[in-house]
Amino acid sequence: MKGTRSWKWAxxxxxxxALVSVGCAKKxxxxxxxxxxxxxxxxxxxxxxxxxPPPAPVxxxxxxxxxxxxxxxxxxxxxxxxxxxxxxKSEVRGDGRKTCGVVADYLKKHPQxxxxxxxxxxxRGTAEYNMALGERRAxxxxxxxxxxxxxxxxxxTVSFGKEKPLDPGHDEGAWAKNRRAHFxxx
Amino acid sequence: xxxxxxAAAGPFLLALSLFPSxxxxxxxxxxxxxxxKRMPIAVADVVVDPGDPSLSRGIPKILSDDLVxxxxxxxxxxxxxxESVTAAHFSGKPLSxxxxxxxxxxAVVIGNVSARGDRLSVEMRLYDATQGxxxxxxxxxxxxxxxxxxxxxxxxxxxxxxxxxxxxxxxxIAFTARSGKSKGKELYIVxxxxxxxxxxTDNRSFNLFPRxxxxxxxxxxxxxxxxxxxxxxxxxxxxAEKEVIRFGGSKAPGGFSPDxxxxxxxxxxxGNSDIYRVRVVGGAMEKVAEGWGLEVSPSLSPDGKRIAFVxxxxxxxxxxxxxxxxxxETRISNGAGYATSPSWSPAGDRIAYTARSGGRFIxxxxxxxxxxxxxxxxxxxxxCEDPSFSPDGRSLVYTYRKRDYSALKIISLDGRRQRTLVxxxxxxxxxxxxxxx
Numbered sequence: 001m002k003g004t005r006s007w008k009w010a011x012x013x014x015x016x017x018a019l020v021s022v023g024c025a026k027k028x029x030x031x032x033x034x035x036x037x038x039x040x041x042x043x044x045x046x047x048x049x050x051x052x053p054p055p056a057p058v059x060x061x062x063x064x065x066x067x068x069x070x071x072x073x074x075x076x077x078x079x080x081x082x083x084x085x086x087x088x089k090s091e092v093r094g095d096g097r098k099t100c101g102v103v104a105d106y107l108k109k110h111p112q113x114x115x116x117x118x119x120x121x122x123x124r125g126t127a128e129y130n131m132a133l134g135e136r137r138a139x140x141x142x143x144x145x146x147x148x149x150x151x152x153x154x155x156x157t158v159s160f161g162k163e164k165p166l167d168p169g170h171d172e173g174a175w176a177k178n179r180r181a182h183f184x185x186x
Numbered sequence: 187x188x189x190x191x192x193a194a195a196g197p198f199l200l201a202l203s204l205f206p207s208x209x210x211x212x213x214x215x216x217x218x219x220x221x222x223k224r225m226p227i228a229v230a231d232v233v234v235d236p237g238d239p240s241l242s243r244g245i246p247k248i249l250s251d252d253l254v255x256x257x258x259x260x261x262x263x264x265x266x267x268x269e270s271v272t273a274a275h276f277s278g279k280p281l282s283x284x285x286x287x288x289x290x291x292x293a294v295v296i297g298n299v300s301a302r303g304d305r306l307s308v309e310m311r312l313y314d315a316t317q318g319x320x321x322x323x324x325x326x327x328x329x330x331x332x333x334x335x336x337x338x339x340x341x342x343x344x345x346x347x348x349x350x351x352x353x354x355x356x357x358x359i360a361f362t363a364r365s366g367k368s369k370g371k372e373l374y375i376v377x378x379x380x381x382x383x384x385x386x387t388d389n390r391s392f393n394l395f396p397r398x399x400x401x402x403x404x405x406x407x408x409x410x411x412x413x414x415x416x417x418x419x420x421x422x423x424x425x426a427e428k429e430v431i432r433f434g435g436s437k438a439p440g441g442f443s444p445d446x447x448x449x450x451x452x453x454x455x456x457g458n459s460d461i462y463r464v465r466v467v468g469g470a471m472e473k474v475a476e477g478w479g480l481e482v483s484p485s486l487s488p489d490g491k492r493i494a495f496v497x498x499x500x501x502x503x504x505x506x507x508x509x510x511x512x513x514x515e516t517r518i519s520n521g522a523g524y525a526t527s528p529s530w531s532p533a534g535d536r537i538a539y540t541a542r543s544g545g546r547f548i549x550x551x552x553x554x555x556x557x558x559x560x561x562x563x564x565x566x567x568x569x570c571e572d573p574s575f576s577p578d579g580r581s582l583v584y585t586y587r588k589r590d591y592s593a594l595k596i597i598s599l600d601g602r603r604q605r606t607l608v609x610x611x612x613x614x615x616x617x618x619x620x621x622x623x
Contacts, residue, residue, distance in 0.1 A: 088502065088524070090457075125547070126526035126540055126571060127616060128395060128438040129496055129503055131408075132452060132459035132480040135436035139457025158414055159436040159454070163371065163392050170589045 080106075082166070082180035083141050087122070090136040092144050096181075100141060103183055104148035111154070114186040117141050119159040120166070122175035127161055134159030141181040156186075225348060227253060228262040228291035228315075230271045237301035238330070245297055245308070245337055252341035252355045255379060257603060258348065262291045271296045276309060283318040291315045295344070304329050310340045312347060322347050334381070354378055354578050358620045360386070360396035360405055361594060364613040371613070373407060375422070378576070378596070378619070380607055386422070395438040395616055399466075400446045402621045406430070406439040417451060419466065431464055433471060440484035440495070441530075442466075450474065450493060452482030461495050475508055475515065485528045485537070487554070494518070494528035494537050494554070505539050507554055518556035527572050530554075531579045536599070538562065538573035538582055549573045549584050551599065562601045570595075572615060577622035583607060585615045 080103050083096035092100065107113055119138030121130035138157035146152050166182075167174035229246040238244075246264070253259040266289045269282050276298045286294050298309045305327055312322040322343055326336040338356035345353030357378045364371045373386035373393045387393040391411040398405060405420050417431035417439050431437055435454040440461075442449055448463040461475040461484045475481050479499035486493055494507050497515075505519040505528050519525035524542035531537065536551040548564035549571070563570040568588030575582060579599075586593045593609035594617050608614055 088498075124569075125503075125524065125542075126483070126496075128440075128452060128483045129480065129498075129526045131394075131436045131438055132454055132482045135454040135459065136457045136480060139435075139454075143457075157435060157457070160392070160410075161394075161436070163394070168590075 078183045078185075080183040082177075082182050083137075084176060085137055085179040085181075087175070087179065088125075088133070090133065090140045092140055096141070097144065100144050100148065104145050104150050107145070107150045107154055111151075114154055114156070115145075116156045116158060116184045116186050117145075118164075118182040118184060119157065119161075120164060120178055120180050120182060121162045122178040123162050123165060123170070124175065125162070127163070131159055131161035131163075134161045137179075137181050224258060224260045225292060226262055226290050227259045227293040227295065228267060228286055228289070229253070229264075229295045230267060230269075230297075231264065232297035232299055233271055233273050233276070234299050235273055237299050237306065241299050241333075245299065245333070246295075248334055248337040249295065249341055251379065252338060252353070253344065255355075256345060256353065258345065262289055266290075273298060276311075280318070281313060281315075283313070283315050286315040293321070293348075301330075306330055306333065306336075308333075308336050312344055351578050351580070352622060354576050354581075354622065357577055357622060358382075359574075359583050359594065359607065359617050360398065360620070361608070361617040362394055362396065362615050363608075363611045368612075370410070373405065374608075374611070376594075376608055378607075383608070383611075386420070396618050397439045397441055397449075398618055398620045399442050400444055400621055406442070406449050406451075408438055417449070417464075419449075430466065430469060431462075431471070438482060440482075440493075441486045443486060444488060444490040450484040450486060452480075452484065452495075454480075461493065474510060475506075483527055485530045487530050488532055488534045492554070494530055494539075496526045496528065505537065505552075507537075507556075516556065518552055518554065520556060520559065522550075529574050529582075531575050532577055533579045536579075538575060540571045540573065547571050549582060549597075562599060563595070563597045563604070572617060574617050574619045576619050583617040583619050585617060587615075 081099045083092060083099050107115060117138040119134030121134050135157065138159055142155045142157055145155060165178045166180065167177045229250050231242045232245045234242045250261050254261060268285050268289065275281060275296060281294060292315055294313045294315050296311050300307045306329065307325065307327050309325045311320060313319065314321050324340055324343060326339065328336055335356055341355045342353035358375050359378060360373060360375050362371045363374050368390060370391045371393055372388060373396050374383065375386055376383045389411045391409060394408045396405045396407045403421060403423060405422055406417060408415050408417050415437055416429050417437055418427050419430050420427045430449060431451055431453060433453060436459065437451055437453045439449055439451045447466060449466055450461065450463045452459045453462045459480045459482050460473055461481045462471055463474050464471045474493065475495060477497055477499040479497050481495055481497045484493045484495045492507055492509050494505055496503050497506050502523050503526050504517050505525050506515040506517050508515040519539060519541065522541035522543060525539055527540045529538045535553065537554055538549060538551045540547050541550050546564065547569035549562045550559055551562055552559040562582060563584055565586060568586055571585045571587065573582040573584045581596050581598055583594055583596050586595050592614050594607040594614055595604050596607050597604035
């Protein structure tokens with residue numbers, strides 16, 4: 001299988017690199033003879049050497065079945081709406097409170113149910129910050145559900161930051177859908 | 187301020203007459219002087235006896251590509267070379283320096299390779315053609331598969347000889363990519379010259395935020411492969427792994443202490459992320475910085491005494507600097523409504539970060555006291571994010587993103603020269619430059 005092979009190859013290359021770093025350190029036996037004594041020359045050379053072209057960047061052809069860079073989106077469908085958030089915010093808005101009310105009613109009627117709340121962000125900004133922001137969004141929803149009487153033991157959170165967009169688009173319409181808490185019954 | 191350049195900037199002042207006394211360091215090229223002339227250098231065909239004759243041109247090709255990448259040198263084309271280098275030149279016969287000078291070379295590189303079984307012996311020499319003096323001579327041994335690494339090492343020596351700063355050839359960049367139909371993101375490593383691209387993880391979950399240990403042997407990263415995020419350390423040579431942070435919710439490693447003892451990370455608990463550090467051996471964990479807001483992305487100063495990190499305690503994410511173990515923090519990002527992902531320079535004098543400016547994200551640097559902020563990378567049609575310093579401090583690698591297109595780029599600190607390192611690999615990000623080799 002391709003992935004396994006390339007992984008093994010990577011390990012092989014890394015092992016070799018490690019070996020050469022050990023091997024070479026001991027073998028640099030030719031001493032520099034002139035480095036201390038050579039004074040730079042004042043002469044000016046006027047000929048114009050030919051510049052070599054810069055090396056081409058690595059370009060790896062994407063697999064034929066996918067356009068480059070288009071995120072493939074996939075998530076577990078939920079019977080509950082997502083709770084949406086404003087940019088860089090984690091307060092549960094009025095519309096989100098309505099959704100949380102529906103979720104809380106369900107969980108109170110099904111005391112054996114376990115609910116995971118996924119926190120998500122839009123694509124803008126740094127991945128690490130968004131990872132923490134998604135956690136804060138999921139926790140804000142969890143805290144609100146607890147305030148509605150849902151036992152905390154029925155709830156858990158996980159943040160996917162900006163890694164799992166619902167809508168792969170790049171406009172406010174897509175971003176608004178992606179800033180969300182998503183409910184998954186475990 | 188330093189106007190240094192990159193593995194990609196030039197032209198440079200040839201400071202040939204500035205250091206006439208051997209008591210001074212032998213600096214031929216002033217990397218801090220913009221607008222000067224480059225060093226004309228000739229890389230002669232390598233003597234091969236016995237061994238694979240393709241090495242005769244193969245070794246000069248690798249070396250020449252490296253030297254071109256620095257933009258510190260102009261190569262005298264091989265078609266202009268008049269003297270054939272032979273084995274005799276390695277046992278006392280002098281080169282014909284007037285001939286090399288005549289074709290414009292101020293420095294000449296010659297090499298001699300012999301093979302015994304699967305072992306190569308590579309002797310490389312660097313001459314000052316204007317003075318006829320030997321500047322540098324090294325002998326390396328290894329297998330044919332190690333040849334690129336050997337030549338990169340000599341290229342670093344050449345750069346050091348002329349600039350006083352060791353080159354970065356043979357260093358690597360770790361990053362994340364979501365390629366093709368993959369649902370997750372995997373870690374990849376690529377050479378700083380764009381060669382030797384390879385996949386590090388292959389578990390189809392999210393593998394994020396790679397960070398190098400100071401010895402370059404380990405990558406810390408966050409993986410979702412068990413369904414919930416943990417921080418792992420992975421040995422890049424052997425693939426061996428161990429889990430180092432399971433505690434808390436979301437988590438992202440930021441950087442190691444210079445001695446490699448501590449790994450610093452942002453870790454969420456009850457929805458609130460703070461900065462922690464964990465002992466790489468033993469796993470003891472302690473809180474380093476906390477607040478009402480989200481604290482993430484710690485980057486260590488080179489002396490290990492301070493961290494730069496992100497906090498949104500003031501209402502929007504901004505960069506703060508804090509002395510470890512000392513109360514109090516100083517905000518150093520000013521003006522931007524959104525500033526994240528700090529990366530402390532190897533010399534300690536600058537911190538690179540991502541700033542939001544006019545609706546776009548740009549890469550900027552600032553002094554650790556918050557003064558002297560300046561833009562490095564921006565694009566009218568896309569975002570520039572996630573900078574990471576090269577080990578020589580002369581360049582940054584960052585992510586360029588425009589809708590569905592993304593690429594890793596390398597730019598000089600003054601922003602004047604840049605090149606694309608990786609493109610066409612899908613959604614790429616979180617580049618981290620390895621330590622020097």
